[in-house]
Structures are given as C-alpha cells and as structure tokens.
Amino acid sequence: xxxxxxxxxxxxxxxxxxxxxxxxxxxxxxxxxxxxxxxxxxxxxxxxxxxxxxxxxxxxxxxxxxxxxxxxxxxxxxxxxxxxxxxx
Numbered sequence: 001x002x003x004x005x006x007x008x009x010x011x012x013x014x015x016x017x018x019x020x021x022x023x024x025x026x027x028x029x030x031x032x033x034x035x036x037x038x039x040x041x042x043x044x045x046x047x048x049x050x051x052x053x054x055x056x057x058x059x060x061x062x063x064x065x066x067x068x069x070x071x072x073x074x075x076x077x078x079x080x081x082x083x084x085x086x087x088x
Contacts, residue, residue: 024066031057035079044087051083 035050
C-alpha cells in the first residue's frame with residue numbers, strides 16, 4: 001500500500017477506473033458475440049438489430065475513453081462488412 005495519501009487515492013481511483021473499463025469492454029464483447037450469433041442464424045432483421053446495438057456500444061466506449069476511436073471504427077467496419085455479405 002502507498003505511504004503517501006495522494007498515492008493511495010490514485011490507487012483507489014485506478015482500481016475503480018479499471019473495473020468500469022472492464023465492465024464496458026465486457027458489454028461490448030457480448031454485443032459483438034450476439035451479433036455473430038445472429039449472423040449464424042442468417043436472420044437479417046435480428047442481425048441488423050444486433051449490429052446497431054454493437055455499433056452504439058462501441059461508440060459509447062469511445063466517449064468514455066475505454067476504446068480508441070480508430071479501434072472502434074475498425075471494429076464497426078468489420079462488423080458492417082460481415083453483415084453486408086449476408087444481407088447483400
């Protein structure tokens with residue numbers, strides 16, 4: 001444990017931030033997994049809804065500072081390409 005009060009505060013803040021980031025990343029991964037599962041069923045409407053939800057969660061992760069904007073854009077692009085192959 002830290003000897004200095006400000007260092008102890010920073011450690012607590014870092015732990016809280018890490019937990020929040022892990023929760024956000026987990027919800028993003030779950031949404032992406034659900035999109036892949038919807039693609040596997042080849043149901044276009046369900047896949048479209050899952051894609052929209054995944055993209056929204058990726059954008060929220062960017063605004064909260066969990067993901068870099070280019071990383072989120074890359075993931076959204078890949079998901080959209082997969083959707084377009086099925087729907088196209």
